[in-house]
Amino acid sequence: MLGILRQRAIDGGLAASTLRRTRFALVSARSYAAGAKEMTVRDALNSAIDEEMSADPKVFVMGEEVGQYQGAYKITKGLLEKYGPERVYDTPITEAGFTGIGVGAAYAGLKPVVEFMTFNFSMQAIDHIINSAAKSNYMSAGQINVPIVFRGPNGAAAGVGAQHSQCYAAWYASVPGLKVLAPYSAEDARGLLKAAIRDPDPVVFLENELLYGESFPISEEALDSSFCLPIGKAKIEREGKDVTIVTFSKMVGFALKAAEKLAEEGISAEVINLRSIRPLDRATINASVRKTSRLVTVEEGFPQHGVCAEICASVVEESFSYLDAPVERIAGADVPMPYAANLERLALPQIEDIVRASKRACYRSK
Amino acid sequence: MIPELDFPGGKVGYTSEMKFIPESSSRRIPCYRVLDEDGRIIPDSDFIPVSEKLAVRMYEQMATLQVMDHIFYEAQRQGRISFYLTSVGEEAINIASAAALSPDDVVLPQYREPGVLLWRGFTLEEFANQCFGNKADYGKGRQMPIHYGSNRLNYFTISSPIATQLPQAAGVGYSLKMDKKNACAVTFIGDGGTSEGDFHAGLNFAAVMEAPVVFICRNNGWAISTHISEQFRSDGIVVKGQAYGIRSIRVDGNDALAVYSTVRSAREMAVTEQRPVLIEMMTYRVGHHSTSDDSTKYRAADEIQYWKMSRNPVNRFRKWVEDNGWWSEEDESKLRSNARKQLLQAIQAAEKWEKQPLTELFNDVYDVKPKNLEEQELGLKELVKKQPQDYPPGFHV
Numbered sequence: 001m002l003g004i005l006r007q008r009a010i011d012g013g014l015a016a017s018t019l020r021r022t023r024f025a026l027v028s029a030r031s032y033a034a035g036a037k038e039m040t041v042r043d044a045l046n047s048a049i050d051e052e053m054s055a056d057p058k059v060f061v062m063g064e065e066v067g068q069y070q071g072a073y074k075i076t077k078g079l080l081e082k083y084g085p086e087r088v089y090d091t092p093i094t095e096a097g098f099t100g101i102g103v104g105a106a107y108a109g110l111k112p113v114v115e116f117m118t119f120n121f122s123m124q125a126i127d128h129i130i131n132s133a134a135k136s137n138y139m140s141a142g143q144i145n146v147p148i149v150f151r152g153p154n155g156a157a158a159g160v161g162a163q164h165s166q167c168y169a170a171w172y173a174s175v176p177g178l179k180v181l182a183p184y185s186a187e188d189a190r191g192l193l194k195a196a197i198r199d200p201d202p203v204v205f206l207e208n209e210l211l212y213g214e215s216f217p218i219s220e221e222a223l224d225s226s227f228c229l230p231i232g233k234a235k236i237e238r239e240g241k242d243v244t245i246v247t248f249s250k251m252v253g254f255a256l257k258a259a260e261k262l263a264e265e266g267i268s269a270e271v272i273n274l275r276s277i278r279p280l281d282r283a284t285i286n287a288s289v290r291k292t293s294r295l296v297t298v299e300e301g302f303p304q305h306g307v308c309a310e311i312c313a314s315v316v317e318e319s320f321s322y323l324d325a326p327v328e329r330i331a332g333a334d335v336p337m338p339y340a341a342n343l344e345r346l347a348l349p350q351i352e353d354i355v356r357a358s359k360r361a362c363y364r365s366k
Numbered sequence: 367m368i369p370e371l372d373f374p375g376g377k378v379g380y381t382s383e384m385k386f387i388p389e390s391s392s393r394r395i396p397c398y399r400v401l402d403e404d405g406r407i408i409p410d411s412d413f414i415p416v417s418e419k420l421a422v423r424m425y426e427q428m429a430t431l432q433v434m435d436h437i438f439y440e441a442q443r444q445g446r447i448s449f450y451l452t453s454v455g456e457e458a459i460n461i462a463s464a465a466a467l468s469p470d471d472v473v474l475p476q477y478r479e480p481g482v483l484l485w486r487g488f489t490l491e492e493f494a495n496q497c498f499g500n501k502a503d504y505g506k507g508r509q510m511p512i513h514y515g516s517n518r519l520n521y522f523t524i525s526s527p528i529a530t531q532l533p534q535a536a537g538v539g540y541s542l543k544m545d546k547k548n549a550c551a552v553t554f555i556g557d558g559g560t561s562e563g564d565f566h567a568g569l570n571f572a573a574v575m576e577a578p579v580v581f582i583c584r585n586n587g588w589a590i591s592t593h594i595s596e597q598f599r600s601d602g603i604v605v606k607g608q609a610y611g612i613r614s615i616r617v618d619g620n621d622a623l624a625v626y627s628t629v630r631s632a633r634e635m636a637v638t639e640q641r642p643v644l645i646e647m648m649t650y651r652v653g654h655h656s657t658s659d660d661s662t663k664y665r666a667a668d669e670i671q672y673w674k675m676s677r678n679p680v681n682r683f684r685k686w687v688e689d690n691g692w693w694s695e696e697d698e699s700k701l702r703s704n705a706r707k708q709l710l711q712a713i714q715a716a717e718k719w720e721k722q723p724l725t726e727l728f729n730d731v732y733d734v735k736p737k738n739l740e741e742q743e744l745g746l747k748e749l750v751k752k753q754p755q756d757y758p759p760g761f762h763v
Contacts, residue, residue, distance in 0.1 A: 060544075086544060092574060097533045097567025101575075104537025104551075107522065108472065110544065112537075131527050132534065140515055140523040141506035142730045176731045200733040232736070279736050 037223070042212040044189035045075045045151075049113060051225045052197040053083055056111065059197055060087040062098055063115030063152075072117050073153065073212055099125035099150070103132045106148040106202075113197060116152035119168045119206065133202040134177035146202045151193070154182070154206035155249065155300045156348055162336035167301030169248070172204040173278040173310075179231055180277040182206045184252040186216040188275055191229030199231065206277075208250045234281035236288070240270035243358045244288040246311055247298035248274040251349060255298060258354035267362055277307055282314045289315050293324035294361040298349055303331035328357040394601050397648055398628065399618035403677070405685025407623070414627040418692045424465050424622060425687045426701055428457040428680045431481045433705040434490060435653070438497060441713055442511075442657045447497045449511045453478050455652030458622040458679035459584055461485055463552075466629035470549035472538050473521045474531040477512060478584065479554050486519040490708050494716035506730070507722040529559040532568025532581065536642075539577030543640060550578035550636040552629075558589020560603050569610040572642035579642040580632045581612075584619065586651035591664040607644040619647030620679035623686070650677065723762040724750065 039047075053059045060083075065072045067080040067090040080088040091098040095116065102112040116122045122129065129150060136144045155167035173180040179201055183189040189207070196203040221227060237252060238259050245255045252273045259269040270288050274281065289295050295315050297308035308329040315327055333347040370377040400411040407413075416424070435452040442450040453460055460481020467473070473482055480493065492504070496514045499507035504516065505523065515523025525531065535553035542549050559565065560583060572579045583603045587594055600606060607614025613635065617628045625647060632643040650673040654661040661670070687693040724746060728739045735743075747763050754761075 089575075092570060094563075094567040094571070096563050097536075097571045100530055100533025100564055100567060101537035101540065101571055104474070104531075104534030104539075105541045106537070107534065108538040108541035108551075110537075110541045127527055128530060128533075132525060132530055136523070136525075137733070138730045139505070139508050139513070139525075140517075140730075141504060141508055141726075143504065143515060143517040144523055145733060179732070279738065282738075 165337035529562035619649035
């Protein structure tokens with residue numbers, strides 16, 4: 001079951017041969033070619049940044065440890081050697097500072113890709129993100145646009161405690177003027193990051209630390225340097241007819257595993273990978289619920305005012321008469337993230353929670 | 367030979383005498399000035415000479431700024447605009463700085479620098495349109511009064527959060543550096559704004575990045591009701607420059623010639639040496655913080671009067687210009703009455719001009735309007751058509 005694959009050379013010249021474990025490919029996404037090519041999310045992000053920097057001299061990377069250290073999570077590995085210190089800039093420790101500088105540089109026509117070591121630290125810079133980046137185009141009546149990307153790991157990792165585990169999807173996605181993306185697979189990571197860098201609006205790009213090392217099959221099309229995914233379009237990862245499970249980022253993987261378990265019990269679940277939190281693809285979500293009549297939404301973040309709350313509201317407003325069961329919302333526990341491994345596991349949604357909620361929606365359990 | 371030690375950051379000498387650096391220097395950093403209070407050049411002054419043409423233009427603009435401030439302030443008091451913020455007492459800072467820059471230099475203002483925009487060519491009509499948020503406003507009615515901006519004139523739209531423009535200026539400077547442009551970023555901040563974290567981040571970063579930025583601090587003594595003695599305990603802002611490795615100078619901000627020379631020199635240094643420079647301009651905020659403030663509640667009325675009458679930068683520069691035979695009483699009354707007339711007309715016209723149509727509510731949130739906003743716009747249009755009695759007369763869809 002576990003094979004060792006030789007890594008292929010990626011368009012853009014990233015050359016590092018590594019051992020990879022095949023991912024037991026339950027994800028039979030239709031866009032994947034039959035080939036055996038795989039890529040980690042880390043390499044997907046790295047290749048996306050590399051290609052966009054190569055194509056456009058205005059793109060540059062900025063953040064703590066992105067250069068000499070090769071990136072706190074190695075996402076920017078190799079870029080300093082390739083593009084030099086002017087385009088891969090190691091910043092002093094000041095989120096407010098480098099975010100402000102990134103916004104200023106974007107105002108002046110450059111295209112910064114600003115890395116936060118984790119989005120938890122972005123709070124020290126959130127004024128620049130919201131009051132400067134998000135609102136400038138509107139307040140200046142189109143005179144000042146801000147083609148900036150803020151990226152970094154978001155949400156829970158493993159055993160990093162309260163100040164390193166919060167999910168900021170709901171916070172940023174509530175702000176008009178921002179676009180908020182959350183990739184799951186390597187294809188998502190490549191396509192969405194390239195789209196984000198090319199986009200003239202400010203984009204918050206929420207990655208997941210635990211997904212960086214995960215390998216996914218990737219198509220030839222996705223490996224091409226012109227590949228780009230549309231912003232605002234969700235992806236149906238698995239088709240089904242009994243219940244719609246909507247989620248994003250790491251929880252997509254959990255939802256797919258839950259769908260397997262549900263299939264064994266005769267429940268056909270449709271799994272939707274949001275990819276884009278703002279704009280939210282309400283059309284795809286509602287079309288799916290109108291087909292299945294049941295909704296289960298999943299997120300790792302805090303429950304109150306979360307992404308799932310918005311999805312439930314959207315479905316109740318637009319597809320009320322199609323629902324055969326109350327909407328189900330699964331979120332992280334309403335507590336700051338504890339450190340101890342057992343407590344952490346209890347504070348986050350697990351596959352069993354998704355299975356139980358789906359069965360409840362199908363009247364198969366309490 | 368002074369013994370030296372190796373540490374990260376280089377060699378440093380050592381001493382066995384335990385000596386603390388005092389919290390303040392025995393002598394405050396002196397202030398650079400060229401004109402005395404009577405408008406006469408102090409003998410042996412270093413300064414960059416200013417031609418008659420330039421001097422007259424500078425004076426005219428300083429006087430125009432005074433008239434503009436007075437009339438817009440009154441308009442707010444009459445309820446015709448919702449808010450206004452004057453630059454009274456800081457006319458030399460506004461105009462002389464602007465005169466010393468090149469039009470390619472990118473300005474990131476705080477909010478008390480409309481004179482820079484005026485110098486660059488923003489008309490009194492354009493100022494009025496922004497204050498009234500009418501259809502001709504370049505800001506499309508999105509911002510409250512005095513939040514002007516102009517892409518064309520390289521003056522960034524004013525943003526309310528304090529000091530955010532400082533690290534942004536470092537970013538703009540970095541961008542100019544990467545593009546190898548013969549230009550620098552110029553950014554303004556008040557004494558109060560230097561307490562913000564962004565002041566530290568902006569200056570530190572600009573120094574490390576070796577970005578061509580001129581930081582101008584208008585030390586006018588007051589941050590709304592907070593006097594500088596409650597804002598910091600340092601000798602003003604100029605002493606902070608060296609803490610960041612930034613060349614700095616303190617100048618008499620009410621002396622137009624000194625301001626002009628300083629900003630000209632700083633700009634040259636920033637561009638040719640690719641480094642940031644800090645200028646502290648000493649002045650006094652004669653007006654209230656804004657129309658939402660009554661400063662007589664926290665400071666003595668005679669303090670305000672003193673600065674308004676005896677330390678007035680416009681009168682001081684006028685004396686110099688007149689002494690040179692370049693300006694007369696007749697020129698003065700003509701300028702002031704013309705400016706006043708033009709402003710009153712601009713206000714009357716701006717007031718009557720229709721406001722933005724409803725569609726502007728939904729534009730520019732993003733580069734391309736997203737579907738949900740298109741739907742909301744259609745929905746709102748239909749609603750207005752269906753229930754016109756709920757909307758003001760002449761409401762434009």
